[in-house]
Amino acid sequence: MAKFARQAWYMIGWAQELGDGVLARTLLGVPVVVFRDGHGVxxxxxxxxxxxxAPLSTGVRKDDRIMCRYHGLTFDGSGACVENPLGGAVPGVCRVGAYPVAEQDRILWIWMGDPERADPSRIARFPWIDDPALRCVxxxxxxxxxxxxxxxxxxxxTHARFLHPGFGGDLYSPRNSVEIDGDSVVSKYIVENIxxxxxxxxxxxxxxxxxxxWDDIRWHAPATLSLSSGVVLTGRPRNEGCEIPSAHVITPETADRSHYFWGSALPKDSPLSNGDFTQVLSQAFDTEDKPMIEDVHRRMAxxxxxxLKPLLLRTDNAAVRVRRILHAMIEQEAAGHA
Amino acid sequence: MAKFARQAWYMIGWAQELGDGVLARTLLGVPVVVFRDGHGVxxxxxxxxxxxxAPLSTGVRKDDRIMCRYHGLTFDGSGACVENPLGGAVPGVCRVGAYPVAEQDRILWIWMGDPERADPSRIARFPWIDDPALRCVxxxxxxxxxxxxxxxxxxxxTHARFLHPGFGGDLYSPRNSVEIDGDSVVSKYIVENIxxxxxxxxxxxxxxxxxxxWDDIRWHAPATLSLSSGVVLTGRPRNEGCEIPSAHVITPETADRSHYFWGSALPKDSPLSNGDFTQVLSQAFDTEDKPMIEDVHRRMAxxxxxxLKPLLLRTDNAAVRVRRILHAMIEQEAAGHA
Amino acid sequence: MAKFARQAWYMIGWAQELGDGVLARTLLGVPVVVFRDGHGVxxxxxxxxxxxxAPLSTGVRKDDRIMCRYHGLTFDGSGACVENPLGGAVPGVCRVGAYPVAEQDRILWIWMGDPERADPSRIARFPWIDDPALRCVxxxxxxxxxxxxxxxxxxxxTHARFLHPGFGGDLYSPRNSVEIDGDSVVSKYIVENIxxxxxxxxxxxxxxxxxxxWDDIRWHAPATLSLSSGVVLTGRPRNEGCEIPSAHVITPETADRSHYFWGSALPKDSPLSNGDFTQVLSQAFDTEDKPMIEDVHRRMAxxxxxxLKPLLLRTDNAAVRVRRILHAMIEQEAAGHA
Known part of the structure; x- marks a missing residue:
């Protein structure tokens, strides 16, 4: 069984993915079905x-409930079985696991650890997603x-230099600094006068x-990353330039497969259309990063x-700190001190 | 190694699948090739x-024999090697396993247990398959x-109510009774006045x-099921209505894959054509049951x-009895008391 | 971990497969990338x-070097890291394994055992590949x-009789003799007067x-085979007929997958075109041998x-001797006496 940090919030998906139906997704190896009740919760x-x-996600939505398509047992959002249409009594033990869910910044989050420890105030925020001065993809x-x-x-x-020509290519030769900020790791990249x-x-x-x-990327455990990228005339303060905030949130599906959610925003008056903006980001993540990361995964076998005794370079500083904090979390959980 | 009941008859396939050639099928994890000798046996x-x-099933049929396509060793239906075309003597130890086969009711059956215990009289019968008053699909x-x-x-x-709208859907809310009849389990369903x-x-x-x-389904170990379904005007005796008999026979291919054979019959004068009859059954088994059962298998991982501690409902009575009888058989075999 | 003979030369591929780029191939379970330096070596x-x-084979060739496409580390043909474009010092421990390579007879060979034992003079030769009187496919x-x-x-x-009708079919009923010649096993087949x-x-x-x-096939450990096939008027000496030399070289990719390289030559004045010659060989290896060998592999599970206690026939003599010599090599290596 793969070891994941359990006492943590993970992204299920974008709120717009759910709509009025159900959203079925395997998270941390567990198949989960998400649906809204009559209040939209x-x-x-x-x-x-x-x-x-049977999977409940292939069942039938009825008001606040979901009915299994195989033999009709019907469950509410708390996981309780509330009806057996075949008329037998519903045993009190008949229920499925339910997980705390939070919805903010147009993102659905799930807590798969001890429910009493689920504290939505600890979820990383992406306030720019609802900023009326911006438009998001x-x-x-x-x-x-x-x-x-x-x-x-x-x-x-620094991989942008080799893998993402449109983001700088050979010009992208940044200075880097790394800070620990509470539970977060922040890695800052600056390229000047290009x-x-x-x-x-x-x-x-x-x-x-x-x-x-500039590219300031902040990691929140377990795998929520907030990036502020920007461009400004050389030597001028950042608020005179253009900041492009983005979210990069990763949720393990299994030990060998991951959900990668990304979102980004431009000022409303940017000449880049949302279509072209989506296309350039999708090109970077889907056709440049993804094949490379999958190759690496295969090579690790x-x-x-x-x-595998990886060679550590100065540029691995931030990533190695993240790995160490995350592994300490997982070990603490395993030791019962989480 | 998956545990199957070995001292039992399993269906290889429909007689019409064999014809004059060979039929290759993996049964209980063992690849088997079936062919007829000159007497049609x-x-x-x-x-x-x-x-x-090499697989013999890709070989060449010669009269009562089958010749391996790789180096020409030729075997008869008893599994004995009867020729080495390259001229060397045929070693006496050169043979392959042979299995007792029975053919009745247009079905080919195989016995993969101790050959001396193979008793064809114990095979479940489907006499309606050759009833001239009926037509079969x-x-x-x-x-x-x-x-x-x-x-x-x-x-x-009861799953018909949720999974098979054409078979009743919400109207299919049957009374059920379960009987043990010798080695068989019989489950009877009645829906009245709809x-x-x-x-x-x-x-x-x-x-x-x-x-x-009505739907009376009878299970014979290990996985041969005989179903009598029917419709009659409310309150009238069954023989005034229409009985639709069917066979549902399952043979494990491996622990993760199964052969599902089904056949059914209508009175010759039924307005439903054989084509439409086949289509409605195929829709039920191939597009309604099969995806659900495969989903369940995947969910069981x-x-x-x-x-997995399944929740047991009143409606599981028959299925649970079948599972217990079958597992007792397998354990008895393992203990050598079969 | 599959056991392969390591102290041996294996074929990487045909020299023409490499060209000016890189050739990526998994050999004995190890992913290897091959490229030429500025001298063509x-x-x-x-x-x-x-x-x-990251795989280096998806990287960028720069003169004698290959640059990783992920973070830019650059390696030469000795496996040494010679540049870190991001400016940090290159740690001395930064290198990848390098393997001795030999190129002769238009074939690239690799030695994956102890480098100091790599002796190219022990590689089997195929001098006919560069014979100007012949044309090769x-x-x-x-x-x-x-x-x-x-x-x-x-x-x-002898399998040609059953699997390759174009090579003789029923007429191919050869006399066979087997010789041990140093480290080689030679199996000779003669069919007369057909x-x-x-x-x-x-x-x-x-x-x-x-x-x-005639067909004289010579095995060199671990899996390099040299075949002389020929046809001549009955009773006349071989040099009056037509000899068709061929190479059959096999390199394990993993324990379940193999690279099969084949090459063959005709006299320049043969009426058979290179296209038709390639087609007939490809038909034999790709559509006749390959499916059979894959079936056997699957059947061995x-x-x-x-x-599996294979039945041994007189015709297995050569193949069994080869298996025994090869396994003795592997065991000697394991025992440290290779």
Whole structure:
């Protein structure tokens, strides 16, 4: 059984993915079905009927309930079986696991640890998602790789130089600093006095002048990352330039497969259309990062990262700190001190 | 190694599947090839040459024999090697396993246990298959699920209410009784005084009057099920209505995959054509039952049924009895008291 | 972990497969990338960056070097990391494994054992590949089977009678003799006084007269086979007929998958075109041998060949001797006496 941090909030998906129906997704190896009750409140329950193990997600929504399509047992959002249409009494033990759910910043979050410890105030925020001065795009990619490999990718943005030509390519040779900020790790990248690369130029033209680029990425355990990227004329303060905030949130599906959710925002008056903005991000994550990360996962052939004795470079500083904090969390949980 | 009851008859396939050629099928994890000798008698032997392990089923039929396509060793229906075309003597030890075969009711049966215990008189009968007053249709489906999940499905027909709208849907809310009859388990379902559902109406019109429906399903170990379904005007004796007999026979291919054979018959004068009759049954088994049963198998993720602590309802009575009888058989065999 | 003979030369591929780019291939379970330096000399290194385990084969070739596409570490053909474009010092421990490579007879060979024991003079030769009087065709097939099953196939050519109708079919009923010649096993097949079968007739017409056929196949450890096939008028010396030399070289990819390289040559004046010659060989290996060998591998279901107690025939003599020599090599290596 793969070891995941359980006492943590994980992203289920974008709120817009759920709508009025059901959303079925395997999270941390557990099949979960999410649906809204009559007040619009989302609920997440184990997607397996306790009777004959049918998926509830292929069942029938009835008001606040979901009815198993195999033999009709009907469950509410608390996981309680509230009806047996075949008329027998409903045994009190008939229920499925339910998980605390939180919805904020247009994101659905789930807590799969001890329910009494679920504290929504600890969820990382993405307030820019609802900022009326911005317009957002969202994406979702499934990656056949261990989720920590996606975090590694994001915590060492120097890979943009080699993998993402549109984001800078050879020009992207940043200075980097790493800070620990409470439970977070923040890695900051600065490139100064270069020609504006293709992507930032399309979002915010420098009209031929030199620019500075910044990328500040903040990791919240277990795998929620908040990135502030930006471009400004060389030497000017950041608030004169263009900031592009983004969310990168990873949830393990299994030890070998991950959900990768990404969202980003532009100022409303940016010349880059939402379609083109989505396309450039999708190109980076789906066709540049994803194949590389899947290759790495295959090359690791199921072995533990540290057992493979990776060569550590200065640029691995942030990613290695993240790995150590996360593994300490998992070990603390295993030891019962979480 | 999956545990199957070995001292039992299993269905290989419909006689019409064999014809003059060979039929290759994996049964209980063992590849078997079946062919007829010059008298039309079917034989089943291990589908693996003892020399270099080639499948004999890709070989060449010569009269009563089958020649391996790799190096020419030729076997008869008893499993004996009767020729080495390359001229060397045929070693006496050169033979493959042979299995007793029986053919009745247009079905080929195999016995993979101790040959001296193979008693064809113990095979369940389907005499209606050769009844000149009826016309039959036959089907075969491979299901990616443990074979007991298919038996479970058939022994609890209340699922028709949720999964098979054409067979009754919400109207199918039957009374059920379960009997043990010798080695068999019989589960009887009765629905009274309803509008005739779509499928029985197409087979036998009630001309707008209310009907009673019955479904009597009988399980013979290990996985041979005989079903009598019928419709009659409410309150009238069954012989005034229309009986639709059917066979549902399941043979494990492996622990994760099953052969599901089904056949059914209508009175010759039924308005339902054989084509439409086949279509409605195939829809039920291939597109309604099969995906559900495969979902259940996946949700069980290789775990034992009882280890998952299934919730037991009154409607599970017949299926649970079947599981207990079958497991007792398997344990008796393992203990050598079979 | 599958046991392979390590102190041996294995074929990587045909020289023409490499060209100016890189060739990525998994050999003995190890991903390897091959590329030429500025002098055209081929180098083979482990296809996994020691930093973050990205495949180097998807990287960028720069002169004599290959740059990892993930974070830019750059390696030369010796496996040494020669540049970190992000500016940090290159740690001395930063290197990947390198393997001795030899190129001769238009074939690339690799040595994955102790480098100091790599002696190119021990590689089997195929001098006919560069014979100006001949014209060659080459092929490559991936086979989902253990590599010894391919050697078995080649060391017992009697299978041609059953599997390859164009090579003789029923006429191919050869006398066979087997010799041990140093480290090699040689198996010789002679068929005398038959009508010329389809394939040799197309390559060299007997104008309706009877012919003798010969096939001398020589095995060099671990899986390099050299075949001299030929046709000549009955009773005449071989040098009056037509000899068709061929190479059959097998390299394990994993324990369940093999690289099968084949090449063959005709006299320049043969009426058979290179296209038709390739087609007839490809038909034999790709559509006749390969499916059979894959069937055998599946039928063996992961079990050891000897554990399955294969029936041994006189015609297995050569293949069994090869298996015994090879297994003795592997055991000697394991015991440290290789």
């Amino acid at each position: 989302p609920h997440a329950i184990h997607d397996r009927c306790p009777h004959r193990f 969202f994406g979702y990619t499934q990656v056949n790789a261990h989720y920590e490999l996606l975090t590694d990718n994001l915590m060492d943005l 020609d504006n690369p293709e992507f930032p130029e399309n979002a915010w033209s420098a009209h031929g002048r030199k620019v500075d680029l 199921g072995e533990d990262f540290w057992d | 079917p034989h089943a032997i291990h589908d693996r040459c003892p020399h270099r392990f 036959f089907g075969y489906t491979q299901v990616n699920a443990h074979y007991e999940l298919l038996t479970d499905n058939l022994m609890d027909l 509008d005739n559902p779509e499928f029985p109406e197409n087979a036998w019109s009630a001309h707008g009057r209310k009907v009673d429906l 290789g775990e034992d049924f009882w280890d | 081929p180098h083979a290194i482990h296809d996994r960056c020691p930093h973050r385990f 080459f092929g490559y097939t991936q086979v989902n089977a253990h590599y010894e099953l391919l050697t078995d196939n080649l060391m017992d050519l 009508d010329n079968p389809e394939f040799p007739e197309n390559a060299w017409s007997a104008h309706g007269r009877k012919v003798d056929l 992961g079990e050891d060949f000897w554990d």
